Amino acid sequence: MRAARLPRALRHRSLVLGALLTLALVAAALLSFVWTPWPPYEMDMDSALAAPSRMHWLGTDAFGRDVASLLLVGARATIAVGVIAVGIGLAVGTLAGLLAAARRGWVDELIMRVADFTFAFPALLLAIMLTTVYGPGMVNAIIAIGIFYIPTFARVTRASAQAVWTREYVLAARASGKGAARITLEHVLPNIAPVLIVQATIQFALAVLAEAALSYLGLGTQPPQPSWGRMLAEAQTLMLQAPLLAVWPGVAIALAVLGLNLLGDGLRDVLDPRMK
Amino acid sequence: MDKVQAALLEVRDLRIALSTRRGSVEAVRGMDFTLARGETLGLIGESGSGKSLTALALMGLLPDGAQVTGSIRLDGQELVGLADAQWCRLRGNRMAMVFQEPMTALNPVHPIGRQVAEPLRLHRGLSARQARAEAIALLERVGIQRAAERLGAYPHQFSGGQRQRITIAMALACGPDLLIADEPTTALDVTLQQQVLELIQALVAERGMALLLISHDLAVIAGAVQRTLVMYGGTVVEQGPTRAVFSRLAHPYTQGLFAARPQLGAGRVSGLRLPTIAGTVPELADLPPGCPFAGRCPRTIAQCNAALPPPVALGEGHTARCIRLGDNV
Amino acid sequence: MSASAPLLQVRDLHHHYPLPRTRLLGPRPMLPVLHGVDFSITTGRSLGVVGESGSGKSTLARIAMALETPASGSVQLLGRDLHRLAPGALRAARRDFQMVFQDPYGSLDPRQTVQRIVTEPLRALGRPTRAEAAARAAEVLAQVGLRPGDAHKYPHEFSGGQRQRIAIARALITRPRLIVADEPVSALDVSVQAQVLNLLAELQEEHGVTYLLISHDLAVVSHLCDEVLVLQGGRVVERGAPRELFAHPQHPYTQSLVAAVPRLVV
Amino acid sequence: MALFVLKRLATLAATLLAASIVVFLVLEILPGNAAQVLLGPDAAPEAVAELTRQLALDLPAWQRYLQWMGGLLTGDMGLSHAYGTPVAGLIAERLALTIPLALLAMLLASALALAAGVYAAARHNRLGDVGVMALAQLGIAIPNFWFAILLILVFSVKLQWFSAGGFPGWTEEAGGGPWPALQALWLPAVSLAVVQGAILARITRSAVLDVMREDFVRTARAKGLSRQAALLRHVLRNAMIPVVTVMGLQFANLLAGTIVVENVFYLPGLGRLIFQSIANRDLIVVRNCIMLLAAMVVLVNFAVDLLYAAIDPRVKVAGA
Amino acid sequence: QAGKKDSVTLGMTLEPPGLDPTAGAASSIAEITLYNLYETLTKINSDGSVSPLLAEGWEVSPDLKTYTFRLRRGITFHNGEPFNAEAVKFSLDRAGGDKSTNKDRRTFAALTTQVVDEHTVVVINKDIDPDLLFLLGQATAVIVEPKSADSNAAKPVGTGPYKLGAWSRGASVSLLAWDQWRDASKIRIRRALFRFIPDPAAQVAALLAGDVDVFPRVTPRSMAQFKGNPRFQVLISGSRAKTILAMNNAKKPLDDVRVRRAIAAAIDRKAVIQGAADGLGVPIGSHYVPGAFGYVDTTGINPYDPDKARRLLAEAGVKTPLTLTMTLPPAPYARQGGEVIAAQLAKVGITAKLQNVEWAQWLSGTYGNKNYDLTIISHVEPLDLGNFAKPDYYWGYQSEKFDQLYEQIKNATRPADRARLLGDAQRLLAEDCVHAFLYQPQWVTVAAKNLRGLWKDMPVFVNDLSALSWA
């Protein structure tokens, strides 16, 4: 079964491209633990804002640090932000959405009202409040973004799960004596997974952007740890002197986001047994 | 003028190729038939045999990627290869179609009055007021009571039978020469089915339209049309006057189809089985080059697989594609 | 238990569905669906239920399957009132009654293999080992005329008739006494319909399965059933053996139903 | 329908009450106080104590909460700690910018997204589709603060078509006027609209594609409508249903997203007011602003529900 | 174009919370109001000297305790009320009174003001403060009009050459020249608009697009863009501010002078100035800046020497890596400087955990609760050696030697004595290595080429509009 699906996956163009880009992202992050072209935190004021050269492939930043090295290390933060924020949103939101769809009635009502309520606080505001209370930093920023994602995932999950619950195969499962929990696990979840995958990849992209926005406001990743968002935010003040500084992390974010979206779309197709 | 002589619709060697994941396959392979004004024609056959595709080809509404070859002439005008703008002038005007699912065939967000009036405004250029008056008349004709009051109502506010009547009113709006009905009653229960079929027949008689009725319910076809085509695997395996087809049951597939029907009033007999057709319909891409029914047919011989059997005349427009018609098995 | 004792006994079933509120504090209006439906089925026989759309046929089936709790009335299977059983006991009791649905496309989870689908009731009842499950699956698939290799395919790889066979195999896997079939052949082509009807008849004759068969096709019911109920607006308006009932309908509704059936007069 | 509205209004009130408690509590935890921030590190401690007393920051929390709520019920939001002026006036001034900005951005995003999404759907799987969707992908990947500076460099510094930022105000006596004000909002609105528009374009495309597969579209074509006419008259309105949902959700994001863009274009908007007030510990302003935002988000979602009913006649039945 | 030349648009990073400098400490208040809306008895000049403003002249008693001011005549406030001795007494008493929220309340509380006649006041200082005339020229000492004083935050009333035009909150404040000012004819700039632009990139863009004419104290990073540009002039001015890496002297292991010296020795001030201020700063060795009265160069006392730093740490018995928290307020110099210093400390075995904090958090956590090890902060107050003598200041520095020294400085009436004592104090602080003293920042002003009259140096934050003109 696995083996049968794999070659099919390999023929899916956007899946392969998406997987390659995503792999590259992960590889960059892993590589940064063992090797970077230069020590990433080493400053050299004399060669600050150097243009790309053989020494510094992508040039240096305002502190004379090697941009290529920073980009590699920054991939870690990008992955952490996306994975954890989406993870929080996905885990809690999906659970809430599944529960709401399975239980109906007042449980549903309560969950959805709480979701509405959480949703009433825009992500950035939530992040600003959280980071001012608990101090700025990547972890708090991630949690804030994650919390904001909960209602989004809850809604998406509930809507799709409700649709699945009306299907006859669910009725069939009930007729064979399965409880709501098992039906949710065995029928609802697998059938809404594609929707969740696509949603998760979109939210991943948005999380990376949200981290960038928070970094711009000084609330995201804290120095010296680099993140693409923070690099971009810092480069923004140097747009005129060193425009390339903004281009590198920008391109990196765009590629990562693109890769994930392609991967999401591709996975949705491949995971569907009906697609040949 | 001899109305029956002048063929309204003339289909010659109609072939429809579809592009699928397994490459291009022929779903309809060489249909030939004519339909005169005022004549009613039935199309029956296995699910997936190409009935709907044929109907859609006649309307120029095949899905993207479908390739039509052959010839479809409406009153002498060739329709294959027509530009979309010209198709638009014919559709809803000279030819109209009623679909199977009355709920999904109506736009849920537009009031029904507007949907019925749409072809009138489009083809006849009627003003909103005229179209409205006309729509009321049409709806009343198809049996929607107090139509004037219900023009503003939405599809979901009607029952299934009523919805199907509305789609019929829509199809009839511009007085088409040809009405195509693709399983118009499958979604309805028996009582409603009867009403809708009676309505269609009354309208055909009243307006002198030609009717192409698609169904897989043999009884429906038997009661509603003059001539019948039996399709299997993309070809017409038998055609002729309904009475002749149904009494003679020349083609083995037609025979199998008839035998498989449970009979009302027969009552339960223990141990009695319905005669079935062995096997399943082959996939389009796997259709054999010869008789599509070969393999499932009890009379199959090697020759059946060689080439598509030619139609064999059985008298007064009755033909069947089988090389073993005379043989008794 | 003797063959003539009723397997399923339904007494004075009433049911209604709540409609959306029209006033903030008033009671919710109710849509009555079933009014005192009464019947019983003897082991090894089949009861057909016919009636127009919306007459409450599917509701009756769901209540009989204990998928829904009736407003009042009782459903007794083998003498036990299904709606009074504790959840655990009900789950165990489900071994004895299974269901086949109308839509062969919608009643099979598209993401599960046939084996998983077919063994679902077994897994719901207990924890069969993989080998046990596979063996039982192969057995029932063979019973409904599917090949063993089909167990690892997905539903979309089958035709409508084959899918309905899968659904029937799923219902058979617990060796139930009763199968409730809600319009099991309405979505099928005549030629496929015949295969499924034959299969149902065969299973009854060989294994003594009892059917509660719901259909709006009178011919199907008359072909397969020993007794027929005619439902109109949630009431049983007429009942009897199909042959007499359809030959000489007494109730005006039954008469109109029979009259509406298109007939092949050749 | 009236019942539906009534029910929603009741939930709205309950939501807001809950929100007020949460907001108040969260802000209570914030370290630092307004008086110290206003007077700075070199200030005499007596002066800080006196200001704390004058601002009534020395009262117990529950008293301040009740004061705040009591004020709100009588329509009084209190005085800003920092500015010393009524909060209501401050917020009103800021809303005069943020609401038009968010609306303009939403309008731009929707117009862009609908055009692009419908175009892509109409050219499904062809070059136009792939191109538009690639652009949308890019749009999603660009952070708006970065794009904003790019816009400023091109349109303000190089081409000098727009000013680099700032907001002249809607009235002539403030030195602005409707036209200059609108002009000042143009670039910020574009930079806000890009991401939202890109997301919306993707949603629109798939919604249109879904609806195009529906039977009634075939019916419309069978009536003699051309492809475009069927798209316009029958597909669009149905496709709007999912699109409107997303638009409703996005509006909340947009309101918050203005913080960043307002910062780059130095616009006196609500987002910056909140940001600044948090920094100044002008909590009375923060509380009221957040409540207002929450109310707006809830109201927008409510409006979306009503819009649903307007688009889709079936919804009324479910709601009534 | 001629029409434009009587107005000027100034950029500012932050918006003032109100326009009353006696009720708020934000430097942005002074930048708009001082010498423009309000005036003081004395005026601080660009070079730090003090000249007459509302006071025509003054006599100081030899013991530096009694100041007699002769007030200018014929001056009115914007609301038509006369400026006189009563107004001065009201203003100074109010600043030191019970209800005062003036940040310099302690200074004013020590003053007793007596009205001699309509145009003469005597101010008696309890303490000796040689800098009192300077302090009376600061924004906290503005002379206000009694009836309008409480509404100054929104409707400022002063005696200055400009009146408030409009304040569109969050965006800009405009000032209009006041025709009844005593030298109204000399005013060249009729209208001044202050725009608030927090984003550094936007600041640059606004200058380049011509949206602002002058940006005082622009983010140093932006300077490079304007250096060679013929449309602009770039002024680099000295300040009285001291940017330091403050250490919590009360906390282990920073209570050990060797550890503090090790930290100081680990820091390369040059690199810090480059990273934190783009090279715009002068290294300092103590809490005192070049150009101030009595300055001595102490930069050689704790020079950059990583080896020595490591040695000192070892001597002090500190186990490396030593982890210390470093709180960083939001200003770019702190955030950027923090990164540079953290990198330098890492090389001698000190791990600085950077904690970016908001200003309010810095005030409550670092400043108020002394919950920090290290922090980077710029002390902008010109004369603030006294902070080292405050027993519970956030630095936790306790030195009897310094307290005595400071007492002597306060009581030294002869400049020569004061200069010597100040030198001793600077050396003492450097030797005690209370902080790692980093640099004296320089402010960058970018302005349109032909704007004249900009201050060369900036001992206090002020934009003296009346001195500006277009060439």
Ligand SMILES: Nc1ncnc2c1ncn2[C@@H]1O[C@H](COP(=O)(O)OP(=O)(O)OP(=O)(O)O)[C@@H](O)[C@H]1O
């Ligand atoms: N858009 C399409 N793409 C690919 N294959 C198609 C498409 N539409 C129809 N087909 C295939 O063409 C064949 C004929 O389809 P058609 O809909 O004409 O059958 P039918 O005779 O109307 O069957 P039914 O009785 O089930 O409606 C079927 O095998 C079907 O799967």
Ligand SMILES: Nc1ncnc2c1ncn2[C@@H]1O[C@H](COP(=O)(O)OP(=O)(O)OP(=O)(O)O)[C@@H](O)[C@H]1O
């Ligand atoms: N969950 C439900 N909530 C509210 N009303 C329902 C529900 N299920 C069914 N109904 C209503 O109850 C009535 C009976 O429904 P039921 O499905 O039993 O009819 P049926 O006889 O099976 O019809 P059909 O032949 O169309 O399947 C219908 O009017 C239906 O609209």
Ligand SMILES: [Mg+2]
């Ligand atoms: Mg069909």
Ligand SMILES: [Mg+2]
């Ligand atoms: Mg039913």
